[in-house]
Amino acid sequence: MxxxxxxxxxxxxxxxxxxxxxxxxxxxxxxxxxxxxxxxxxxxxxxxxxxxxxxxxxxxxxxxxxxxxxxxxxxxxxxxxxxxxxxxxxxxxxxxxxxxxxxxxxxxxxxxxxxxxxxxxxxxxxxxxxxxxxxxxxxxxxxxxxxxxxxxxxxxxxxSGLSRQRNRERLVQQILAGASVDDLASAAERAEWRPPRTLTALALSEGAERAVAAQLDPRTLRLPDNVADRTGEQWLVLLVPDLNRRTRTRLIRASADHRAVLGPVRPWENAAASVHRVMRSIDMGLGSGPVVDTDDYLTELVLRADPVALSDLRTKVLAPLDDLRPATRDKLIETLRAWLLHHGRRDEIAASLHVHPQTVRYRIGQLREHYGERLTDPCAILELTVALGSADSR
The missing domain is CATH 1.10.490 (Globin-like)
Structure with missing residues (x-):
């Protein structure tokens, strides 16, 4: 009373x-x-x-x-x-x-x-x-x-919760292992878990789970063990059902005071792909803000998918400049990258490099001397663009 x-x-x-x-x-x-x-x-x-x-x-x-x-x-x-x-x-x-x-x-x-x-x-x-x-x-x-x-x-x-939780942990393990659809359906039934259409991986830094709890579908799964990044920070990884544009935005806002990485939406049976992308993004240190939506970094993810291959590609496409002095080579690489990104528009290239348009004209002339017809070859342009497209291209 x-x-x-x-x-x-x-x-x-x-x-x-x-x-x-x-x-x-x-x-x-x-x-x-x-x-x-x-x-x-x-x-x-x-x-x-x-x-x-x-x-x-x-x-x-x-x-x-x-x-x-x-x-x-x-x-x-x-x-x-x-x-x-x-x-x-x-x-x-x-x-x-x-x-x-x-x-x-x-x-x-x-x-x-x-x-x-x-x-x-x-x-x-x-x-x-x-x-x-x-x-x-x-x-x-x-x-x-x-x-x-x-x-x-x-x-x-x-x-009853402990038994259910153990079954759900087994379900997560089978999802990550790429089990068959039939095996996953059986595991979901044992876990008393109604499968959604999709799952999205969400990695949260320590202490962030409470901040987003009210935004999570009750069917949200969690990886049994936290994951440590290369600095030793611990991350909790969740699998969030059926995120759409509105609920994705809500989740990002709720995570704003903490560190979080949000993966791509995937069919629930293939959620391992979302987890793998989140973990790769964490390992790469992707993004500068507290919340990283991996959908905003697809180009960087592609460019850094195989760093050794990217390094080899850069070595290959920049070979025509190998005989130049380092300072001259660096200026021409910087100009070539700007020429690619600005589609040859001289004034925009000059503004991005903070030089006079005549300087750009002179440097482009030098590049044409070293590369010749390759600067008009679509395949060569594609290789140059991929090799020099990221900020650490030199």
Whole structure:
């Protein structure tokens, strides 16, 4: 039971009771909008069931905070609302959602419910001290509901979660090993995991998982072991289901205060390819910001796919300049690279090199002397472009 009651006028209590269906509906709608993990879970018939549960929880709050407690000291403290919260926690564990997601829903729901109920109280001229006590009781009540849900979640995991987690770890291992579609389907069934259309690898630096938890589909898988990069930093790698443009953007924003690397979308059976690209990007130190979307670095990934081959290609295409003095050679390589990137436009080349257009004309003349007809050969131009396309081309 709550530790105190608040003396509310009958008109206020009646107005709150009347508003509960609307408050419950708005609460669920806001949770769906702000906690993406519940968007599908609360749709349709399930959404109406949850509205009823929210309404019953608010009914429990009004009763406990405005009616005298039972005289029998032995009456169990956990009423229907708390029992329901406990069952909710167990159900969320069975669905694979974390307590972070559940508590995010409670925080969002409490904010909406308080806004609605306090609006009713204020409209009836409730004094400030009474309003403050009502707020204290309500958020204390929500804390108790949250605690019961967390306890139910923990018990369910203790009973069945460990087995499921082990099966999901085996599923991830089979995905990474490139197992057959039939074997993967069997592994998914044993893990009680409903396959999505696609999976996307997401690597997170230490401490970042909590920041993105509310944005993750409950079917998100994780690699059993963290991965260390060449500096020794530990990365957690997740496999996130069915990312689209909107959810991908949300995930990137949620990761902004941490280090993260996001791989390409792949059919769920081929998610190993997404993991491999993420790990390659980490090994390469790709990108300069905290969040790296590998889709933005495809050219660099291709150019650095085989560094030895790229080095050999550069040696081959720059051979005509080998007899020049190092300073002259470097200037001509710099000019050749700018000539390729700016498609021969002299003024743009001059601006990029911070030299006079006549200097560019002179250097291009030198290049033509050394390369001859190769500067008009499409195959030779392609080799030069690939060899000199990256910043470290000299």
């Amino acid at each position: 709550v530790s105190a009651q608040v003396d509310l006028p009958k008109a206020v209590i009646d107005a709150m009771w009347s508003a509960l269906p609307t408050v419950a509906e708005r609460t669920v709608a806001t949770v769906i909008a702000e906690v993406p993990s519940y968007a599908d879970a609360f749709s349709g018939r399930m959404g109406r069931i949850i509205e009823v549960a929210v309404q019953q929880a608010l009914q429990g709050f009004i009763k406990e905070s405005t009616e005298p407690p039972p005289n029998d000291a032995d009456v169990a403290a956990a009423g229907p609302s708390l029992d329901g919260a406990y069952s909710l926690g167990r159900g969320e564990a069975r669905q694979g959602r974390s307590t972070d997601v559940l508590l995010a829903a409670y925080r969002t729901g409490a904010t909406v419910a308080w806004r609605e109920l306090s609006g009713i109280a204020v409209s009836h001229g409730l004094p400030g001290d009474t309003l403050a006590l009502l707020a204290e009781l309500m958020f204390g009540y929500i804390d108790r509901l949250s605690a019961y849900s967390v306890a139910g979640h923990a018990e369910e995991l203790a009973i």
